Amino acid sequence: MSRLVRASSVGNVDEVSLALRNGANVDRRSDGETALTVASRNGHVECVRLLLDKADVERANDNGYTALMDASTEGHVECVRLLLEKADANRFNKDSNTALMLASEKGHVECVRLLLEKAHVNWTTSYSLMLASEFGHVECVRALLDKADIDRARPYDGKTALIFASENGHVECVRLLLDKADVDRASNTYGWTALMLASR
Numbered sequence: 001m002s003r004l005v006r007a008s009s010v011g012n013v014d015e016v017s018l019a020l021r022n023g024a025n026v027d028r029r030s031d032g033e034t035a036l037t038v039a040s041r042n043g044h045v046e047c048v049r050l051l052l053d054k055a056d057v058e059r060a061n062d063n064g065y066t067a068l069m070d071a072s073t074e075g076h077v078e079c080v081r082l083l084l085e086k087a088d089a090n091r092f093n094k095d096s097n098t099a100l101m102l103a104s105e106k107g108h109v110e111c112v113r114l115l116l117e118k119a120h121v122n123w124t125t126s127y128s129l130m131l132a133s134e135f136g137h138v139e140c141v142r143a144l145l146d147k148a149d150i151d152r153a154r155p156y157d158g159k160t161a162l163i164f165a166s167e168n169g170h171v172e173c174v175r176l177l178l179d180k181a182d183v184d185r186a187s188n189t190y191g192w193t194a195l196m197l198a199s200r
Helices: 003-010 013-021 035-041 045-052 067-074 077-083 099-106 109-116 123-134 138-144 161-167 171-178 194-199
Strands: none
Touching: 003 013, 003 035, 003 045, 013 045, 035 045, 035 067, 035 077, 045 077, 067 077, 067 099, 067 109, 077 109, 099 109, 099 123, 099 138, 109 123, 109 138, 123 138, 123 161, 123 171, 138 171, 161 171
């Protein structure tokens, strides 16, 4: 691991600053990571601030995660706020996930709120709602409700946010979704409705 990446991973601001002054290649991958991705994943805000002056904010690690995706996955709100000044909130990783989808899946509601200010309102917003519903993240569901197509179904199995919440027993999510969902349309490709799935 390079000196800069190692210092960034542990939040050693002085070492990061010194490495940058000495001309370290800020975008070079070391052990599959960039200095900015490891600093962001570990929530080292001051290191992120230093690195952002010189780093390519969209340079991904070997897993296809940008710094914004890493910070969003781990719920580092201040890193997300800082990265959003330069980063593309709508970029996809290798698994076709955006930062908003990753934050929604993990239940990081403050990150979700920040990302919603920059994210395009399209199918990715609806998928974010599905993920929050599947894992029972009530506050994320609440934040996403007005931005997503609540009745949008996943193409290969017909599942909607309401079906995800129902089949996983997330009562509070179901209550929120019922206020806006078209219950008659909420059935998967096998014809199972949200009520049937909740009753199993």
